[in-house]
Amino acid sequence: MTTSGPPHASESSSARADTVTGPAHVALIMDGNGRWAAARGLPRAMGHREGVQALKRTVRAAADLGIQCLTVFGFSTENWKRSAEEVSDLMGLVRAYVGSDLDRLKREGVRIHILGRREGLPEDIAAIVDRAERETAHNDRFLLQVAFNYGGRADIVDAMNRLVRRAAESGEASPTFTEADIDGALSTHRGPPVDLIIRTSGEQRLSNFLLWEAAYAEMVFQDILWPDYGAEALNAAVGEYRRRDRRFGGRAPEPSAVAS
Ligand code: IPE
Ligand code: IPE
Ligand code: MG
Numbered sequence: 001m002t003t004s005g006p007p008h009a010s011e012s013s014s015a016r017a018d019t020v021t022g023p024a025h026v027a028l029i030m031d032g033n034g035r036w037a038a039a040r041g042l043p044r045a046m047g048h049r050e051g052v053q054a055l056k057r058t059v060r061a062a063a064d065l066g067i068q069c070l071t072v073f074g075f076s077t078e079n080w081k082r083s084a085e086e087v088s089d090l091m092g093l094v095r096a097y098v099g100s101d102l103d104r105l106k107r108e109g110v111r112i113h114i115l116g117r118r119e120g121l122p123e124d125i126a127a128i129v130d131r132a133e134r135e136t137a138h139n140d141r142f143l144l145q146v147a148f149n150y151g152g153r154a155d156i157v158d159a160m161n162r163l164v165r166r167a168a169e170s171g172e173a174s175p176t177f178t179e180a181d182i183d184g185a186l187s188t189h190r191g192p193p194v195d196l197i198i199r200t201s202g203e204q205r206l207s208n209f210l211l212w213e214a215a216y217a218e219m220v221f222q223d224i225l226w227p228d229y230g231a232e233a234l235n236a237a238v239g240e241y242r243r244r245d246r247r248f249g250g251r252a253p254e255p256s257a258v259a260s
Pocket of ligand 2: 029031073074075076203205207
């Protein structure tokens with residue numbers, strides 16, 4: 001049996017063209033800054049600083065690979081448990097990244113969205129975040145979502161409360177919601193579905209990242225500390241993704257359909 005594949009399969013002779021041409025949306029848990037610094041006898045802040053360089057390299061590499069949307073985990077709702085000094089270093093990274101890269105991102109057509117709760121952020125960081133979103137709102141070549149003061153559970157709670165509030169405003173006494181309603185109320189609603197979640201540093205857990213969105217995402221765990229990340233590592237993860245069969249609960253493709 002031969003299959004022609006989906007209509008946009010021209011780049012591939014395989015019925016797995018959806019997978020082969022993706023991923024459209026990659027999410028990244030940027031982990032290992034502290035261990036990178038410790039291995040060099042440096043303060044953790046240096047690891048975080050190098051992590052910003054890795055982020056810049058990776059955003060560029062993602063666009064080159066045809067990825068449309070990159071979501072990176074920068075600060076979790078649990079990271080407030082760290083020392084005041086480290087929290088302040090991590091907040092400073094937003095200043096550093098936006099300060100040094102906003103103009104370039106604007107020119108290159110990148111739209112920035114910050115996922116996560118604004119309340120709790122220092123005022124100047126909240127203002128920088130608002131500015132980055134406002135000044136890139138017209139861009140549509142690439143979507144960069146930075147999860148900052150973000151937790152997957154908190155995001156689901158916020159989405160539910162938003163839906164309940166809207167229902168109450170429109171006079172619905174006992175509303176019921178669908179998966180699509182929740183999808184649309186999450187902070188990630190602007191991006192395409194998450195295809196691939198990568199975690200660096202060797203840890204193999206989600207740490208409260210994209211809990212709802214991870215339902216059928218592929219996961220790749222890489223033994224690379226985040227400050228060492230870049231095009232080569234992202235290519236390797238995307239290569240691994242493209243070798244996977246995504247079945248979404250359905251059946252594996254027939255052997256004759258996957259042969260090229
Ligand atoms: C990732 O590096 C950055 C954030 C969590 C904000 P870590 O600081 O977690 O580094 P490790 O895991 O201690 O090596
Ligand atoms: C997850 O990393 C959060 C970010 C990368 C921002 P952590 O280093 O905070 O996660 P745990 O504590 O190892 O689970
Ligand atoms: Mg960590």
